[in-house]
Amino acid sequence: MAIELYGYRYSVYSWIARLALHEKGKAYDWIEVNPFAENIPASYLATHPFKRVPALVHTGFVVYETGAITRYVDEAFEGPKLQPAEPRERARCNQIMSIADSYAYWPLVRQVFSHGVFRPLTKVQADANEFQKGLEAAPRVLSALEKAAGEGQYLCGNQPSLADIHLAPMIGYFVLAPEGKTLLHKHRRLSDWWAGFSKRSAFVDTTPQLPSALP
Ligand SMILES: N[C@@H](CCC(=O)N[C@@H](CS)C(=O)NCC(=O)O)C(=O)O
Incomplete structure (x- = not known):
């Protein structure tokens, strides 16, 4: 199941999303998007209307907002549980x-x-x-x-x-x-x-x- 993570190399929020995927042990493709650039691809703006990074796409399912991404990563995939149950x-x-x-x-x-x-x-x-x-x-x-x-x-x-x-x-x-x-x-x-x-x-x-x- 392919996971694509759109992010910017120095972005702290992109780092958080990457860290969640690494802790979960999930491989992903990284697609570099600089949210501060003037020529952000229109396709990315369609994905993230607020022009921020990161965004995650998993077999056609698009999610942005880092907390939503990391919770999705935790709940959608096998691996160590990253949210306490209590x-x-x-x-x-x-x-x-x-x-x-x-x-x-x-x-x-x-x-x-x-x-x-x-x-x-x-x-x-x-x-x-x-x-x-x-x-x-x-x-x-x-x-x-x-x-x-x-x-x-x-x-x-x-x-x-x-x-x-x-x-x-x-x-x-x-x-x-x-x-x-x-x-x-x-x-x-x-x-x-x-x-x-x-x-x-x-x-x-x-x-x-x-x-x-x-x-
Ligand atoms: N609420 C967003 C915040 C994401 C965010 O602010 N990302 C920064 C990079 S760390 C960004 O895209 N900044 C571009 C800008 O401020 O124009 C989230 O949780 O993902």
């Missing part, structure tokens, strides 16, 4: 995914990583004010995640779940800024989780290769 653990898993989308993505990725790491690397004008705003917003997000995380090896117990898969790429980009790493290390649970999860082969294998610094 209602409270499952609610916690969904809560962490939603915190990541609603409160972590913008400051951690679009402000700290983009303006502190990616733009300087690619010689695109960075805004120090945006970077600072991200650093100021991050502690509240990290404290909330620290509180939501359980005491198991992973965020929701002792098995990896979609909560880990949703949050880890965002933290992965955030800690590339030394200031981000310092803030993460103020949180014991999150630091311990990060030290373990970031070594998983699915995570290492899907980590985007950032462009090397341009002269």
Whole structure:
């Protein structure tokens, strides 16, 4: 059963979708789409009317929105279960995914990583004010995640779940800024989780290769 994943190599949400497929052990074809480009193919715009990535196509079934994709991957295919069955653990898993989308993505990725790491690397004008705003917003997000995380090896117990898969790429980009790493290390649970999860082969294998610094 062919799976096609449309994504952009540096996109954190595409990374989440790839990570879910790797954790599930499902092979897929990768189709590169840069959502920031001006010439996005019309066929992709028909697939994703909001011009974002990723989108997944599985034997004619199209799904976009990363949480919907990863839940579909978990529920449609054989492999390790990536969502807790127990209602409270499952609610916690969904809560962490939603915190990541609603409160972590913008400051951690679009402000700290983009303006502190990616733009300087690619010689695109960075805004120090945006970077600072991200650093100021991050502690509240990290404290909330620290509180939501359980005491198991992973965020929701002792098995990896979609909560880990949703949050880890965002933290992965955030800690590339030394200031981000310092803030993460103020949180014991999150630091311990990060030290373990970031070594998983699915995570290492899907980590985007950032462009090397341009002269
Ligand atoms: N709600 C979407 C968000 C996806 C998203 O924002 N993707 C970013 C890349 S990480 C994107 O396509 N950005 C293009 C833009 O902002 O124009 C999801 O869950 O998939």
